[in-house]
């Protein structure tokens with residue numbers, strides 16, 4: 242559900258963690274959904290990640306720039322056919338710069354942001370993501386998160402462990418969430434989505450897409 246009758250306010254959930262509702266307009270959301278469809282096209286890169294303990298994530302994921310397998314990045318799809326990862330497009334980096342500038346209301350901080358990894362997560366009606374830290378990047382630059390389609394409960398916790406305190410933030414299609422600074426290593430996850438709450442105009446008839454942009458801090462040569 243978007244364009245609510247009662248506008249939702251931007252919120253600083255914790256120091257460095259900012260929620261900006263309705264950051265993407267409908268055209269911006271549609272552009273991202275179209276791009277996700279292209280990136281996922283066969284030989285598709287959307288796959289359920291297998292965890293070292295034997296579990297399989299319910300979310301399906303594709304990567305741009307660097308490919309993530311628990312718990313490292315590589316330039317090739319090491320848990321798939323070994324082919325090169327899809328490149329990270331410059332227009333997405335520019336979107337990330339605008340996101341950081343708007344979230345932190347600081348043009349210079351936004352301008353300096355150089356994301357080179359994106360994880361695109363697709364949630365069907367029952368998918369969820371457990372509380373975790375994004376800590377496989379060498380850089381501690383902020384994570385930019387964009388939500389499309391069904392709404393979800395985004396659980397934003399503390400930096401120490403998976404226990405409380407946490408804040409449950411409703412993320413709606415078009416919302417931006419940025420976490421950096423003292424919140425960069427906060428545990429976070431998605432305990433549930435709300436099937437059927439997406440906006441019909443953006444070309445995503447079911448489910449939820451989330452795109453997170455990160456700075457890997459990695460170089461191709463060691």
Ligand SMILES: O=C(O)CCC(=O)C(=O)O
Pocket residue numbers: 360362370375386395429430431451453
């Ligand atoms: O889907 C979301 O909003 C969170 C995604 C996430 O936590 C991740 O990709 O690490």
